[in-house]
């Protein structure tokens with residue numbers, strides 16, 4: 001990883017094991033020189049892969065990484081907070097990855113279905 005991304009300055013990671021779905025990790029790292037967003041777009045995805053070579057990844061994303069589109073239909077859904085999703089779904093479409101004014105990542109999302117991919 002050090003040579004792929006550049007010089008690693010620091011890394012913070014937490015692996016979560018939840019009741020449903022796959023274990024997953026939250027990783028924050030700083031590398032030098034800073035990465036271009038175009039490089040991040042091909043390394044980290046919040047999209048449903050269309051590449052036939054990634055068919056296995058596609059099926060896992062569709063099975064484990066999708067937020068329900070019906071999330072606001074039931075008042076008792078855990079994400080439904082007064083008619084608004086507590087987790088921010090659906091996310092806005094974005095042609096490239098960027099940062100918002102608070103430094104949070106806005107991932108590239110190309111299609112309507114990508115708006116429901118957990119990241």
Ligand SMILES: [Zn+2]
Pocket residue numbers: 067071072079080085086087088089
């Ligand atoms: Zn929701």
